[in-house]
Amino acid sequence: GAVVSQHPSRVICKSGTSVKIECRSLDFQATTMFWYRQFPKKSLMLMATSNEGSKATYEQGVEKDKFLINHASLTLSTLTVTSAHPEDSSFYICSANLERETYEQYFGPGTRLTVT
């Protein structure tokens, strides 16, 4: 099956610092990766769509200068939360498409970010 990994699984950082989250497709090449955030008891919120070799497409209301996305290869996308604040504390999840025909998304295990 298609496996997506994320690192780190949990991170605690101080307000004002930056945090990088990695998303890797382990056994397939992912042309497109997606970044979501999820607040407790809320649905997934798409932040951005990341395409290999090009700039990410951000959803309305998501600050691209705050949430930097780099999709440097077909197996790696990174999300950097810059100058993090407590309100950025959330569950961040990445996913990747395996086949365009079904658009099924395979999710990474998620990263729990806590900003103190």
Add this chain to the structure above:
Amino acid sequence: GQNIDQPTEMTATEGAIVQINCTYQTSGFNGLFWYQQHAGEAPTFLSYNVLDGLEEKGRFSSFLSRSKGYSYLLLKELQMKDSASYLCAVIDSNYQLIWGAGTKLIIKP
């Protein structure tokens, strides 16, 4: 606007059957997914429907009616481990995935 509706929470008994409904109004339709998400974990794929009808996969089945903008997820022989949130998601005409808020399913012994 685009909208996906599903009940916020449902309760069922171990061993029983439960049906989780999802209705959608989207700009176009290119398929519907059901995902399961346990607390603190990422969603996992359950089913994909693009044609009308019932898709059965073990204890889980998913139904789609495109004319009614309606789907349901049917869970049989409920087990305690089925306690989770169940997310309905639709691919619209722009091939964007639109997510419902999820249904929290509570299984009681």
